[in-house]
Amino acid sequence: MxxxxxxxxxxxxxxxxxxxxxxxxxxxxxxxxxxxxxxxxxxxSVMPALLVYTGSHIGDDKGSFNVGLVNQGIGPAVIESFSAKVEGVESADWEELVAQGTGGQVQIAGDARNVDGVTLSDLTPGTVVPAGENVVPIKLDTTPENAAILRDFSDRLVVSVCYCSLYEECWNTSNQRARPTPVKMCPSRRGDAG
The missing domain is CATH 1.20.5 (Single alpha-helices involved in coiled-coils or other helix-helix interfaces)
Structure with a gap:
């Protein structure tokens, strides 16, 4: 036992x-x-989500046009590259792009300028767009006739932005795409339309 x-x-x-x-x-x-x-x-908790948009307003005696991006995510977006093209052609700056895209009908600088107000913001690599913030790379106050021309221009304009989160996850988006597309890394900036 x-x-x-x-x-x-x-x-x-x-x-x-x-x-x-x-x-x-x-x-x-x-x-x-x-x-x-x-x-x-x-x-x-730090994932950004940029939306790129174009907008125009045609009133009785005033008109406007703008390109903007808003961070609809909950974290900051770090801009790595920004480009603006009309029919596949990228320009050195907004002045050249608007002139080419409108066939010279709208001029935003120089002696031939035919818009009332021009507001430009540069989106250089490293620019941080906080959550909920709206950035407007170009805003033009102009006549209703020019705003109509710019509305047609916006249909052919492709504004692309590649951005990353603080964890270096990256996405590419444009005004022609409803959702950002994940990418391994953003391409180097080849040109500046701002």
Whole structure:
């Protein structure tokens, strides 16, 4: 009877030890999953989502045109590249792009300028667009006739932006695309339309 009691105690000790090892393994897996979920939450909590848009207004005696982008995400967007093209042709700046895109009918600078007000904002690499912020690279106040020309111009205008989150996840978007497309990295900036 004494041997059986010792065997029973040692079997119980072995079962307890195996159970402790199983619990430790399960606890490690749970902790790993929790850490992974926490990292994912942190990544998502700084995810930007840029929307690029064009807008125009044609009133009775005034008109306007603008290109803008708004960060609809919950984290800041770091602009890595920005380009504006009309029918596949990129210009050195907005002055040249608007003149080419409107067949010279709208001039935003120089002696031939025929718009009332011009507001330009440069989107250089490294520009940070905070969540909820709106940036307007170009805004023109003009006549209703010029605004109509600019509305046609906006149908042919492709404004592309490549941006990254603080975790260096990157996306490319444009005024021709409803959703940003994930990319491995943003291309180097080849030209500046701002």
């Amino acid at each position: 004494k041997i059986r009691l010792e065997v029973l105690v040692s079997i119980t000790a072995m079962v307890t030890a195996v159970a402790a090892v199983v619990v430790a393994i399960l606890q490690t897996q749970v902790m790993h999953e929790e850490a992974s979920m926490e990292r994912e939450h942190q990544r998502l």
